Amino acid sequence: MAGPANTQFAVAVHVLTMLAGMRAAPVSSELMAGSTGSNPVYLRRVLGRLREAGLVGSRPGPRGGWHLEREPADITLGDAWRAVQEGAPVFNLHAVQPDCPVGSSIATTLTGIDERLTRSVEAELDAISLLDVFPGAAQFDPADFVAGGTLRS
Incomplete structure (x- = not known):
């Protein structure tokens, strides 16, 4: 699978799960960046995709x-996958030379496989909600976290 999309997916699931457990108050992108170990700019890019998909929102100000x-039970990992994948294929195919019979055959075969894999991945992920990832949806307060994004002892 494509490297960047997989990282974005894992970060997306992490922040969605974190937000599911911190519903009492808005959570800063800095806190989420610390918790995920992500660069804040990268994290905001992932959050932007989640916002475009209608999964998260933000409020400006101090x-x-x-x-x-949405409620955690109504958000699936499939929702997160589609938000960060943006229709990208599971396989990253190389450019095919138009006069190469091997390349043309491989591209046709791999494209078909990719379409089937995408449907399978989405079906599997659609069956898993945030509540499945974070059983009991334990509530955390942002104050419970230290600056690095980990829980206080």
Whole structure:
């Protein structure tokens, strides 16, 4: 599978799960960046895709931050996958030379496999909600986290 999309997916699931457990107050992107170990710019790019998909929203200002737009039970890992994949193939195919019979055959075969894999991956991920990832949806307060994004002892 494509490297960057997989990293974005894992980060997306992490922040969605974190937001599911911190519904009492908006969560800062800095706190989420620390928790995921991600560069804040990279994290905001992932959050932007999740916002475009209607999964998260944000409120500006000193008391602002990020929140879920839907209940955790109504957000699936498939929703997160589609948000960060943006229709990209599971396989990254190389450019095929038009006069190469091997390349043409491989591209046709791999494209078909990719389409079937995408349907299978999405079906599997659609069956898993944030509540499945984070059983009991234990509630955390942002104050419970230290600056690096980990829970206080």
